[in-house]
Amino acid sequence: MPKKNAFYAQSGGVTAVINASAAGVIETAREHRSQIGKVYAGRNGIIGALREDLIDTSKESKAAIRQLVSTPSGAFGSCRHKLQSLEQNPAEYQRLIEVFKAHNIGYFFYNGGGDSADTCLKVSQLSQAMGYPLQAIHIPKTIDNDLPLTDNCPGFGSVAKYIAISTREAALDVASMCETSTKVFILEVMGRHAGWIAAAAGLAGEREGDAPHIILFPEIAFDQKKFLAKVKRCVKKHGYCVIVASEGAHYKDGTLLAGSSQTDAFGHHQLGGLAPTLATMVKTELGFKYHWAVADYLQRSARHIASTTDVEQAYAVGAAAVKFALQGKNAIMATIIRGKGKRYSWSIGEASLEKVANREKMMPRNFITRDGFAITEQAREYLQPLIRGEAYPDYSKGLPKYVRLKNVAVPRKLKAGFDI
Amino acid sequence: MPKKNAFYAQSGGVTAVINASAAGVIETAREHRSQIGKVYAGRNGIIGALREDLIDTSKESKAAIRQLVSTPSGAFGSCRHKLQSLEQNPAEYQRLIEVFKAHNIGYFFYNGGGDSADTCLKVSQLSQAMGYPLQAIHIPKTIDNDLPLTDNCPGFGSVAKYIAISTREAALDVASMCETSTKVFILEVMGRHAGWIAAAAGLAGEREGDAPHIILFPEIAFDQKKFLAKVKRCVKKHGYCVIVASEGAHYKDGTLLAGSSQTDAFGHHQLGGLAPTLATMVKTELGFKYHWAVADYLQRSARHIASTTDVEQAYAVGAAAVKFALQGKNAIMATIIRGKGKRYSWSIGEASLEKVANREKMMPRNFITRDGFAITEQAREYLQPLIRGEAYPDYSKGLPKYVRLKNVAVPRKLKAGFDI
Numbered sequence: 001m002p003k004k005n006a007f008y009a010q011s012g013g014v015t016a017v018i019n020a021s022a023a024g025v026i027e028t029a030r031e032h033r034s035q036i037g038k039v040y041a042g043r044n045g046i047i048g049a050l051r052e053d054l055i056d057t058s059k060e061s062k063a064a065i066r067q068l069v070s071t072p073s074g075a076f077g078s079c080r081h082k083l084q085s086l087e088q089n090p091a092e093y094q095r096l097i098e099v100f101k102a103h104n105i106g107y108f109f110y111n112g113g114g115d116s117a118d119t120c121l122k123v124s125q126l127s128q129a130m131g132y133p134l135q136a137i138h139i140p141k142t143i144d145n146d147l148p149l150t151d152n153c154p155g156f157g158s159v160a161k162y163i164a165i166s167t168r169e170a171a172l173d174v175a176s177m178c179e180t181s182t183k184v185f186i187l188e189v190m191g192r193h194a195g196w197i198a199a200a201a202g203l204a205g206e207r208e209g210d211a212p213h214i215i216l217f218p219e220i221a222f223d224q225k226k227f228l229a230k231v232k233r234c235v236k237k238h239g240y241c242v243i244v245a246s247e248g249a250h251y252k253d254g255t256l257l258a259g260s261s262q263t264d265a266f267g268h269h270q271l272g273g274l275a276p277t278l279a280t281m282v283k284t285e286l287g288f289k290y291h292w293a294v295a296d297y298l299q300r301s302a303r304h305i306a307s308t309t310d311v312e313q314a315y316a317v318g319a320a321a322v323k324f325a326l327q328g329k330n331a332i333m334a335t336i337i338r339g340k341g342k343r344y345s346w347s348i349g350e351a352s353l354e355k356v357a358n359r360e361k362m363m364p365r366n367f368i369t370r371d372g373f374a375i376t377e378q379a380r381e382y383l384q385p386l387i388r389g390e391a392y393p394d395y396s397k398g399l400p401k402y403v404r405l406k407n408v409a410v411p412r413k414l415k416a417g418f419d420i
Numbered sequence: 421m422p423k424k425n426a427f428y429a430q431s432g433g434v435t436a437v438i439n440a441s442a443a444g445v446i447e448t449a450r451e452h453r454s455q456i457g458k459v460y461a462g463r464n465g466i467i468g469a470l471r472e473d474l475i476d477t478s479k480e481s482k483a484a485i486r487q488l489v490s491t492p493s494g495a496f497g498s499c500r501h502k503l504q505s506l507e508q509n510p511a512e513y514q515r516l517i518e519v520f521k522a523h524n525i526g527y528f529f530y531n532g533g534g535d536s537a538d539t540c541l542k543v544s545q546l547s548q549a550m551g552y553p554l555q556a557i558h559i560p561k562t563i564d565n566d567l568p569l570t571d572n573c574p575g576f577g578s579v580a581k582y583i584a585i586s587t588r589e590a591a592l593d594v595a596s597m598c599e600t601s602t603k604v605f606i607l608e609v610m611g612r613h614a615g616w617i618a619a620a621a622g623l624a625g626e627r628e629g630d631a632p633h634i635i636l637f638p639e640i641a642f643d644q645k646k647f648l649a650k651v652k653r654c655v656k657k658h659g660y661c662v663i664v665a666s667e668g669a670h671y672k673d674g675t676l677l678a679g680s681s682q683t684d685a686f687g688h689h690q691l692g693g694l695a696p697t698l699a700t701m702v703k704t705e706l707g708f709k710y711h712w713a714v715a716d717y718l719q720r721s722a723r724h725i726a727s728t729t730d731v732e733q734a735y736a737v738g739a740a741a742v743k744f745a746l747q748g749k750n751a752i753m754a755t756i757i758r759g760k761g762k763r764y765s766w767s768i769g770e771a772s773l774e775k776v777a778n779r780e781k782m783m784p785r786n787f788i789t790r791d792g793f794a795i796t797e798q799a800r801e802y803l804q805p806l807i808r809g810e811a812y813p814d815y816s817k818g819l820p821k822y823v824r825l826k827n828v829a830v831p832r833k834l835k836a837g838f839d840i
Contacts, residue, residue, distance in 0.1 A: 010596075013597070014593055014596050014597060016589075044599040047600065072592055073593045074596035078596050079600040079601070080597070080600045165819060165820060166718050169722055169724065170716075172491075172492055172493035172822060173720065173721040174717065176430075176493045176495070176497050176498050177433070177494070177499070179464040179497060179499055180465075180499040180500045180501055185717060203818070204819065275714075276696070292716060293717060294712065294713050295718070297589075297590040297593045297605060297713060298607075300593065301592060303589060307818060384818065387817075387818035387819070388817065388818040392810070397807075398584070398623070398727065399623065399624065400589075402588070402589075402592060
């Protein structure tokens with residue numbers, strides 16, 4: 001039986017450590033050359049497979065693959081292409097199988113969040129129905145930390161660390177200027193449905209009165225009156241107020257705070273943005289001088305201050321996926337299991353994709369204080385180990401050395417013409 | 421003759437390394453105990469002197485002062501209080517002298533930007549006129565890098581490094597997603613009058629086609645047509661476009677891009693913000709999907725990735741100020757002199773405050789490319805050494821250990837009642 005090749009693709013929003021998972025896959029596959037052929041990566045994710053646009057990772061040097069461990073974002077490109085359901089668009093799935101067949105691919109490693117887990121499962125099921133069985137293994141990745149059945153998600157720990165550090169630093173700035181200048185500082189962070197990232201900001205504070213003074217979670221409906229009263233009390237007591245807000249913060253009726261309905265002179269929808277909306281509210285109602293920051297992509301690409309725990313786990317789930325495949329496993333996701341001891345430890349486990357797909361893990365209510373504006377001790381205990389360690393990249397001339405792969409295309413074997 | 425005490429104050433916007441200058445002052449003064457008494461710091465800057473609210477730095481341990489080197493923001497507090505002219509408000513200056521006299525202060529170390537240099541000069545002049553001579557030495561500090569007569573300003577190098585790194589990282593993110601998602605990314609950075617910080621983003625790119633693709637400087641009038649044409653070309657050629665914009669970017673008539681004149685339903689001025697304004701423009705005119713980030717205080721407090729050059733220079737100007745004072749010098753600013761060799765070197769010099777006050781150093785035109793959207797080789801050569809080295813702080817539990825001083829007040833000697 002000829003050795004099967006492997007397909008690897010990055011899916012959805014990239015992270016500071018998704019390339020570490022890629023390194024885990026590729027290095028582990030290279031260690032098992034007798035069982036696995038080449039690792040082909042999808043250029044721009046799954047659409048690379050649909051377009052038969054594959055990257056031959058065997059053309060990359062050992063050193064280049066190693067450098068992936070310390071390079072943020074998607075080295076092969078990622079995409080937001082969500083495969084439709086099998087019923088709606090069977091052609092897409094059939095095309096995938098056709099491409100995999102043409103390139104003798106027997107292993108499908110999909111590195112993404114919840115939607116990709118679902119795709120991964122369907123690919124596995126369809127491949128069997130079509131008589132070209134593939135072993136489909138999902139490698140978890142999401143800064144949103146919302147995948148079920150894994151203690152945490154690779155990508156999250158580094159964003160969490162970046163946001164906690166940035167909050168601590170900006171808070172020191174505001175504290176030192178508040179006597180005559182800015183009194184309220186707002187940092188907008190990612191997290192549409194779950195408040196994990198905003199929660200991580202809570203780690204910045206250690207003592208009573210430390211920033212952040214207010215965290216706005218998507219899990220808690222925004223109450224303007226309560227919020228403004230808290231800001232006012234906080235400025236009175238501490239001289240300043242630091243607010244960290246999830247982009248998903250919303251009113252009780254579900255309207256996003258960021259979803260301003262205002263239009264400009266030309267009738268164009270105005271991009272209010274959450275942070276400026278909160279700032280206007282604070283200025284208008286309380287009169288305080290404010291500043292605001294929007295971390296946006298900076299937070300999820302900040303490999304310069306990635307968490308060691310996160311980098312190690314990202315690598316491990318990639319490596320584990322290959323080992324699972326070699327053990328003949330299929331339709332599973334590699335997971336991170338937290339040890340039971342008092343000292344933080346973790347190991348790799350597995351979960352059936354049937355149980356992973358289409359489930360979001362929200363913050364438990366007991367991770368948020370009763371007033372809805374802060375995190376509890378339980379949240380701290382959960383979050384703290386995930387941001388541990390500074391996995392610094394190498395530098396050259398004051399800037400991090402991030403690898404650029406050659407990304408050599410695999411010669412096509414099929415006729416062109418599949419449009420996606 | 422009894423030993424004179426020293427007064428030290430931080431002024432204006434704080435930086436990631438202003439506390440390193442404070443450490444330079446305090447440690448050097450402690451090394452010369454036979455000549456200098458105590459170092460008193462103004463609580464919240466110069467208003468601490470006006471209020472006779474002084475901090476006794478001798479109460480801080482050696483270790484705490486050392487930790488200032490790696491702690492961002494103003495450890496004693498800073499302020500935006502600008503002293504009026506002598507003619508307008510002589511009482512303020514007289515009060516300063518009175519407080520200094522009461523506490524036997526003979527050295528005035530003022531750590532700030534252009535306005536503070538002016539104040540420092542006036543304090544020196546008035547003290548002589550009032551028969552209580554003070555040696556006033558200015559310690560340069562400004563992220564804006566706009567002080568004259570010094571090759572660069574402490575505080576700038578670390579912001580420059582942070583912005584260059586963040587641009588490189590976010591650009592990798594956009595590049596890996598642009599096939600199906602965000603095509604234009606905008607990062608708004610500080611710099612109202614001079615484009616030094618935006619220029620530093622240019623260091624992120626190394627090869628033709630690398631991000632940032634467009635830099636908007638306050639030195640170059642914004643031309644919407646030219647800008648949009650460049651964005652369009654860039655997306656066509658590279659698949660994406662990364663823009664770094666100075667908050668001071670403005671139209672030919674001086675109107676700030678950020679200065680939206682729109683008002684909301686209640687007639688309140690809407691905080692457009694530069695980044696969302698540019699994003700709307702790009703979306704409306706070109707239809708591209710965008711993301712934007714506003715670094716705000718994150719950039720000037722990012723001690724976690726401070727430049728070693730910057731930290732060392734910040735310390736050195738603080739230490740030099742004390743040595744200058746001990747040499748009997750007065751009304752000068754410590755400066756940084758760049759060595760002439762090909763390999764970067766620097767030393768400390770001095771400049772007369774008469775020549776420093778009220779002059780802003782803008783970016784030379786030959787630092788900006790002819791089309792106005794990028795930096796030249798000259799700019800690179802100037803900027804590059806300033807971001808060199810990673811002066812990492814110590815960490816505990818995944819977060820940087822930043823010192824909190826005790827900030828013990830010096831007992832008052834004057835009657836209360838001076839309101840500022």
